[in-house]
Amino acid sequence: MKLAEALAERSDCQNRIDEMKKRLIRSARVQEGDQPAEDATELLAETDRIFARLLDLVSAINRTNSKTAFDAEHTISDAIAERDVVGKRRDFLAGIAEAASTRQDRYSKSEVRFVATVSVGKLQAEVDQFAKRYHPNSYLGWPAFLSCHSS
Numbered sequence: 001m002k003l004a005e006a007l008a009e010r011s012d013c014q015n016r017i018d019e020m021k022k023r024l025i026r027s028a029r030v031q032e033g034d035q036p037a038e039d040a041t042e043l044l045a046e047t048d049r050i051f052a053r054l055l056d057l058v059s060a061i062n063r064t065n066s067k068t069a070f071d072a073e074h075t076i077s078d079a080i081a082e083r084d085v086v087g088k089r090r091d092f093l094a095g096i097a098e099a100a101s102t103r104q105d106r107y108s109k110s111e112v113r114f115v116a117t118v119s120v121g122k123l124q125a126e127v128d129q130f131a132k133r134y135h136p137n138s139y140l141g142w143p144a145f146l147s148c149h150s151s
Helices: 003-028 040-067 076-101 120-134 142-149
Strands: none
Touching (some): 003 040, 040 076, 076 120
């Protein structure tokens, strides 16, 4: 199976798990004397099969990513880890910038006044830089690399 196929199937499994959860929630409780729309036991069994397949796919994808060079110094796993950390850092800084820039209306001069203790502009500039680095297209050649090197 090619890496792209495994990634697509992984996405499909994740979507199916989300759908199974919704279906199970709808069937988890019914009014006494009523029958659920679907058999929860069958839904759980199907969900177990989907999770087992997801585990197989994620394991295979991770093995491939850890063995496949992304560039001269990094594997695909390294690039994914960097992307993930950049995304988390972007979200972290964006949250701080949002908290510092939240406007508080004061109705009189006697009300407590809050001021930012960090430079919102500087934080937002960093957020923008991390957002550019996080965007998949910023990893030049990534889509071409995956299509050429998946096996």
